[in-house]
Amino acid sequence: MKSVIIIGGGLGGLFCGAILAKEGLDVTVIEKNQTIGGGLQTFTRFGERFDTGMHTIVGMSPDGNIRKICDYLGITSKMQIREVDAHCCDRIYFADTHQWYEMANGRDGFVDSLARYFPDERDNLRRYVDAVFEMTSHVDVLNLRPSDGGVNLFAASEDFLLPADDFIAKYTGNHTLRSLLAYLSPLYGGKKGCTPAYIHAILTMLYIKGASRFVGGSDKFAELLAGVIRENGGDIITGDGVEWMDVNDRYVDCLKTESGLEFQADCYISAIHPFALFRIMPEKAFPPSYVKRVSSIPNTYSAFSLFVKLKPETFPYLNFSDYYLRKESDIWSFDQPDQWPVGLLLMTPPEENQQEYASKAIITVPMLFSEVERWAHTRVGHRGDDYQQWKQEKAEQVLQLAEEMHPGFRKCIDHVNTASPLTIRDYYGSRDGALYGFSKDCNNIALSQLPVVTKVRNLFLTGQCNNLHGFCGVPLTAINTCEAILGINSLIRKINPPEN
Numbered sequence: 232m233k234s235v236i237i238i239g240g241g242l243g244g245l246f247c248g249a250i251l252a253k254e255g256l257d258v259t260v261i262e263k264n265q266t267i268g269g270g271l272q273t274f275t276r277f278g279e280r281f282d283t284g285m286h287t288i289v290g291m292s293p294d295g296n297i298r299k300i301c302d303y304l305g306i307t308s309k310m311q312i313r314e315v316d317a318h319c320c321d322r323i324y325f326a327d328t329h330q331w332y333e334m335a336n337g338r339d340g341f342v343d344s345l346a347r348y349f350p351d352e353r354d355n356l357r358r359y360v361d362a363v364f365e366m367t368s369h370v371d372v373l374n375l376r377p378s379d380g381g382v383n384l385f386a387a388s389e390d391f392l393l394p395a396d397d398f399i400a401k402y403t404g405n406h407t408l409r410s411l412l413a414y415l416s417p418l419y420g421g422k423k424g425c426t427p428a429y430i431h432a433i434l435t436m437l438y439i440k441g442a443s444r445f446v447g448g449s450d451k452f453a454e455l456l457a458g459v460i461r462e463n464g465g466d467i468i469t470g471d472g473v474e475w476m477d478v479n480d481r482y483v484d485c486l487k488t489e490s491g492l493e494f495q496a497d498c499y500i501s502a503i504h505p506f507a508l509f510r511i512m513p514e515k516a517f518p519p520s521y522v523k524r525v526s527s528i529p530n531t532y533s534a535f536s537l538f539v540k541l542k543p544e545t546f547p548y549l550n551f552s553d554y555y556l557r558k559e560s561d562i563w564s565f566d567q568p569d570q571w572p573v574g575l576l577l578m579t580p581p582e583e584n585q586q587e588y589a590s591k592a593i594i595t596v597p598m599l600f601s602e603v604e605r606w607a608h609t610r611v612g613h614r615g616d617d618y619q620q621w622k623q624e625k626a627e628q629v630l631q632l633a634e635e636m637h638p639g640f641r642k643c644i645d646h647v648n649t650a651s652p653l654t655i656r657d658y659y660g661s662r663d664g665a666l667y668g669f670s671k672d673c674n675n676i677a678l679s680q681l682p683v684v685t686k687v688r689n690l691f692l693t694g695q696c697n698n699l700h701g702f703c704g705v706p707l708t709a710i711n712t713c714e715a716i717l718g719i720n721s722l723i724r725k726i727n728p729p730e731n
């Protein structure tokens with residue numbers, strides 16, 4: 232395979248493009264938006280630049296797996312990131328008990344920080360953290376270890392496929408502590424009795440190892456990946472979505488863009504949501520059973536976001552994220568429309584030369600797409616006055632919680648801009664504005680495993696629907712996808728050479 236066309240210039244498409252261009256393939260990335268980046272996109276309002284879908288990143292600690300991939304691409308030293316506080320990386324507020332909890336990172340730090348509130352649970356906390364690290368040690372790609380391809384979830388340990396809430400319950404009977412151990416649930420769309428323990432364990436392990444933030448905008452990272460593609464002779468086309476793919480005998484012959492351009496390559500990578508892919512392919516391109524199976528996979532919930540410009544020198548820069556939950560027992564239940572908002576995440580993105588005060592805050596509130604269903608047929612900028620009014624009412628509800636968490640917050644606000652599940656759907660092309668693509672269900676794990684190879688011989692998949700989402704998951708799937716083209720373990724051995 233000498234040439235590759237990548238559909239979608241988001242996190243997954245750009246990582247695949249950068250890796251394959253570096254490995255000598257002739258790469259073309261086609262992105263429907265004017266700007267590359269997908270979840271790495273930023274936008275400017277009221278003179279402030281806001282990240283849209285990448286507020287906190289993991290895997291960038293000194294021995295971090297994503298850092299090693301960035302080292303291999305030669306971009307680590309050009310990245311501008313800031314680590315969050317080691318002693319307080321996240322704060323959680325349970326409104327029903329008016330109680331704040333501070334988490335620290337590092338295995339000992341995490342245990343110590345929670346043992347301050349639950350001294351009798353220290354041993355249980357230690358056993359829980361050990362179990363989390365033990366479980367994640369079995370995932371080859373996460374540890375950048377050669378494998379026989381794919382994650383064998385069934386071989387490692389029976390706990391892998393326990394519901395995450397049951398896994399936590401094995402280690403403590405204290406209900407408040409159980410909720411705290413699950414506090415990252417909105418970062419993976421966690422659901423009680425459904426989310427597999429391994430998803431919970433991977434996210435928890437990576438956060439315990441330490442989280443970071445992009446400084447001055449996540450779009451700079453998209454530009455670094457694009458730079459690797461271009462320096463190695465690749466091309467990136469923006470503002471021209473892929474509209475159709477000609478597929479014959481399970482082989483892609485060519486694809487066409489909205490502006491009428493036609494492209495051909497040896498192989499193609501779809502870095503877009505699989506539902507969006509089905510819309511641009513002939514009905515019979517895949518076996519009907521495959522389309523039926525993939526179409527039946529549920530998506531994670533979406534979100535409503537507030538992008539807040541703050542008045543100068545009024546609100547402190549917080550080098551950690553704040554999590555608000557109305558009721559501590561709701562940690563697995565962000566999908567209750569009648570209880571909205573169940574909880575929120577508030578963070579202040581860092582600037583270059585960040586000083587004591589924050590210039591902006593981003594508040595993300597999980598929300599179901601059904602909330603905006605009545606405007607589903609509308610386009611960005613043309614959704615009508617009733618939609619604008621609905622957004623204002625929702626923003627008001629969210630600000631009440633933010634005020635409860637940080638008394639005086641409202642007085643610090645200069646301007647507020649809002650985004651709904653429709654915004655996420657229309658900017659990323661993700662079905663129903665799903666935050667993290669497909670939902671993973673331990674009761675039907677086969678449904679949650681979408682291989683990167685397809686029955687269409689020269690078409691490969693990548694992106695958050697295949698394995699894990701986000702900055703910790705999508706680059707690892709990009710390795711799987713690229714190795715499906717270049718040869719199993721060919722990249723892993725370069726990225727993480729075995730020590731002599």
Ligand SMILES: Cc1cc2nc3c(=O)[nH]c(=O)nc-3n(C[C@H](O)[C@H](O)[C@H](O)COP(=O)(O)OP(=O)(O)OC[C@H]3O[C@@H](n4cnc5c(N)ncnc54)[C@H](O)[C@@H]3O)c2cc1C
Pocket residue numbers: 238239240241242243244261262263264267268269270271283284285286287288289471472473474502503504507511534536595655658659660661665666667693694695696700701702703705
């Ligand atoms: C509000 C929000 C907050 C988030 N916060 C975090 C966070 O803090 N940390 C974290 O790690 N993850 C976070 N995530 C998740 C993260 O953004 C995603 O997991 C990640 O961006 C998914 O990468 P992807 O490549 O699969 O898709 P995307 O990055 O969404 O890229 C898909 C790209 O394909 C393009 N496209 C779609 N259709 C076509 C077409 N027909 N032709 C050409 N191009 C097309 C889209 O325009 C888009 O650019 C967040 C997500 C959201 C929505």
